[in-house]
Amino acid sequence: MNERSHFQQGHLMIELQGLTKTYAGKNVVDDISLRVESGEFGVLIGPSGCGKSTTLRMINQLIPMSRGRILLGDEDVSRLKPEQLRRRMGYAIQSIGLFPHWTVAENIAVVPNLLKWPRSRIDARIDELMNLFHLAAGEYRDKYPHQLSGGQAQRVGVARALAADPEVLLMDEPFGAVDPLTREVLQNEMLRVHEQTRKTIVFVTHDMDEALKLASKVAILNQGRLVQYDRPIELLVDPADGFVSDFIGKADLGLKLLSRRWVDQYCRPPRLARDRAASRHSWEVDADGRPLALHGGRLSADGETRTAVNGEWIATPEMTMKEALSRMVWFRVMVLPVIDEAGKLIGEVTMEGVMGRQP
Known part of the structure; x- marks a missing residue:
């Protein structure tokens, strides 16, 4: 390991x-x-x-x-x-x-x-x-x-x-x-x-x-x-x-x-809105590449789109996967955006990834 x-x-x-x-x-x-x-x-x-x-x-x-x-x-x-x-x-x-x-x-x-x-x-x-x-x-x-x-x-x-x-x-x-x-x-x-x-x-x-x-x-x-x-x-x-x-x-x-695993070990390329036809979820980003919304990828059935990505509903490469999983459960999503210091979307971590299944 x-x-x-x-x-x-x-x-x-x-x-x-x-x-x-x-x-x-x-x-x-x-x-x-x-x-x-x-x-x-x-x-x-x-x-x-x-x-x-x-x-x-x-x-x-x-x-x-x-x-x-x-x-x-x-x-x-x-x-x-x-x-x-x-x-x-x-x-x-x-x-x-x-x-x-x-x-x-x-x-x-x-x-x-x-x-x-x-x-x-x-x-x-x-x-x-x-x-x-x-x-x-x-x-x-x-x-x-x-x-x-x-x-x-x-x-x-x-x-x-x-x-x-x-x-x-x-x-x-x-x-x-x-x-x-x-x-x-x-x-x-x-x-x-x-x-x-x-x-x-x-x-x-x-x-x-x-x-x-x-x-x-x-x-x-x-x-x-x-x-x-x-x-x-x-x-x-x-x-x-x-x-x-x-x-x-x-x-x-x-x-x-x-708690001894980090987001950068589980991070994969993000699925953007243009890729949505081939995926169950995708990210909407602004002109600077910052994530705005998640389409699909919800744990609950109260609508497919999750908007207003904020400072808590994100992951960073140095974050532990324990914290990332906790945020997924708290915000009821199957996926978190991984951002860099400027807030730009650089990847994603998923519940499937945490469980070790193929994406």
Whole structure:
């Protein structure tokens, strides 16, 4: 099964070798070994208390390990001064931790200021990151955290973690405190930012759908031990054991699989109005090639033509097929137009395509 890659594999970036943390005689992290390659989006997930956040905090020495080794590139992190290590690793958490009496710009600039970057370089980096996270500098640069929405504040928190251009970004349930709609927006933003920056990311979550959506590889932990570390598609089709299968969830396995399939993998040429005689549906487009209406292709019997194509009744090449299928069901159509950034019709995805039948 083909799957979109969210990273370009390169030299080894992070390796955990027999990582163990013991509290009161109990191993809360128990002999974990895994590799996160350069540019990879690695996700740690498991039940509450499984050791995922503890593992993350040991990576940048926020808490000491009891046994094992952590390598950053070819360097043992235990031989690095904590301040040196943390300059190479951005850190974003659920509670964000923005300084309330500092502006957005001042919050983003914390680490560059500590590193005594020139003012011009700091200002340029602030503008670059605000643009990357779709925060208009003219509108948000001088605002304070209490003037931001939860999603905006979380963007600022991640921007701050990236400000000094670290090699690695560590994220501990960063979207857990926002509402579901904002969470989905932030997930999409994170995917876009990862595609653009190619940062190596280690991300902790308790949400399996989030893990499957974001990860290049997922590490499933249970009672401090690593149960399976694999690509999302491999977890879905070949779980290591019953625990992994149950933790992923069997009821909506088909939808989870579609969450790892993208529209551009299912897209075919659109059928335009002139082709209608040879097809059960066709598209009407305007002079600029933007879709206006669908003739045929309805799920309901309340008329064959669906007009007023809008920003929701469309698909884009980077959209997951799970989302595309959801939109088909919601708008009661058998087909969605696939558009480019200018809104031009470049293809279509169909219910038949989702089900694997020939068009």
